[in-house]
Amino acid sequence: MRMNDIYQELIMEHARNPRNVGVIRGAKKILAKNPFCGDEAEIYLKIKNNKVIDIKYQIQGCILSRASLSIFSEYIKGKSTSAVSKIKDEDIFKMIGGTPSPSRQKCVLFGCEAIHANLDTWPKKNPSTRLMTRRSQK
C-alpha cells in the first residue's frame, strides 16, 4: 500500500473511535513523545504473570498516531510480554494496513516504541519513561 492510501477506513475508524482510551489507576505510566512534532501520549500498562492484562492511554496527536496506538493496544491486550517485545516495525505497519512514508513512520511507532522500551526493563522499578528515539528526527 502506498502512502496516498493511508487514510483508509481502518485508520479513520480507529481515529474517530479509539479503543482503550483512559487511565489505569495504580498502573505504571509511560510517557511517549514524538520529537518530530511534539505529539505526546500517556500509556498505562497492567502486567501480571508476564502478560499484558490491560492497557489504557491518553494521546494528543495526529490521525496516524491515534489510530496506530488504538490498533496496537487492541493487539497486545492478553499477549505475553515476550510476544509483545518481538513485534517489529513491519508488523505494526501490517496491522495498520500499510507502510507510511518515511517522515510519517514515527507517528505510527512512537507510542509502540515507548511500550517496547519499557518492556525491556520490566519489571525493574523506575525504568526509563522517556522515549528513546531509534530514528533520529530533526
Place this chain on the structure above:
Amino acid sequence: MPLNSEKVKKDFPILKRGIIYFDNAATTQKPRVLAERLAERYAKSHANVHRGAYKMAEETTEAFENARQKIADFLSAESSKEIIFTRNATEAINLVAYSFGRKLKRGDRILTCVSEHHSNFVPWLRVAKERGLKLDVVELTANHNFNFADFRKKLNKKTKLVAVAHISNVSGYIYPVERITREAHRVGALVLIDGAQSVGHMPVNVKKIGCDFFAFSGHKMLGPSGIGALWGREEILKNMEPFMSGGEMIREVTLKNVTWNDLPWRFEAGTPNIEGAILWGEAIDYLKKIGMKNIEAYERELLKHALLKMKKLPFIDLMKMLDLGGRTGIISFNIKGVHPHDASTMLDQYGICVRAGTHCAQPFMNHLGVPSTLRASFYLYNTKREIDYFIRALKEIHKKFI
C-alpha cells in the same frame, strides 16, 4: 519590468515534476544555470583556492573571490573582507557566539526574541550558561509581531549583544532592524541580525541597517546548500579571535606559536566550499537580473492573494497573524481540527509541498500555544494559479477529515 512568473518557472527544471513548491522558507529550488555552471567548472577548471601557483589554481581562486565580492555588493557591504564564508546562517551565528560570545563576562546580558529560530537562540542559551551571562528574551505583541516597547524595556547598559531575526521564519513579519540597531547602539550593545529569510526576498543594505553582524545562507536564495556567510563590520571582526583552527586561517606557525591571517580568511579554516560559493554568486546574478524590488513586490502580491482567500475560510486558523503589510510571503496556519502532519500528508497527495512542524522555533510555538503549525512560503516561481489550487485542496481536505 514586473516579474513574469510563468517565464521564471521555466528556469527551474524541478518544477516540471508537477509539484507546487510552497516550502521556500526551508530551502529554495535552483535555476538551471547553476547545474550548467557546476558541470562547466568541474569539466574546465578546478583546484584548491589560495594555494597553488599555477594557472588553474589562480583561476579557481579568482572565481571564488569574485563570488565573495558579488555577495558583498549584494548587501552593499564596505568591502569583501567583511564576508566570511560559512556552511550556513547557523554556522555564521555560532561563529559570533564562539568568537565574540566567549569574551563576555559574568553579569553581561544578551538580548534575543521569543520568535527566534533555534539557530539564533540555542547558541546564546549555551554561551549564557557557560559564561554566566543573562539571556533576556523580547516578547511579542498581541498579533505576534516584534514588541518594540518590550525590547526597549529589556535593553540596558549591561546588554552586550542584541540578536534578532530580520524576518521571522514563522510569521514572515519584517522586524524593525534599523530602529532596533539604533536603540541597541545607544547603550553600547552590538547587533546581530539573522537574515536567513530576508536576503533574496527583498533588497538588503547592511550599512543602512547599521548592524554589526548579519548572518545568511545561500540555499534560501536559489544558491546551493552548504554555503552561507557572516557579514561583520571590519573593525569588529579584526579584533575577534578565530572560530576554528587549521589551514588558511594562519599567517605563521612555529612549534610554539601561531599568528592569524588577514580578514576574511582568518575565520575560514580548511578548504572552503569552493563550488558552493561560486554557484551562490551565480544565483545572485540571477536574482539581480530579475531585480530584488520586483521579487519583493511580487512576493507581497502572492501573500496578499493567499491571505485574503485564507481569511475567508472559517476553518483556517491564522493565529492572529493577519497583517498584509510589513511581511514577506510566509503564512503559518492550521486547519481547525486537523493535525498539521495529517494536513501536510494530504497536501502532498495534491502535489503541494508545505512544511508542518515547529519550524525550529519551539519557544515561538509555545508562545502561540500550539504544538506545531503548517507553513506555506512563497518565492518568485510561485503563481496565483498555484495558490488558487492550494485553496481548493484546503477545502477538500477539511471536508474529508471533519
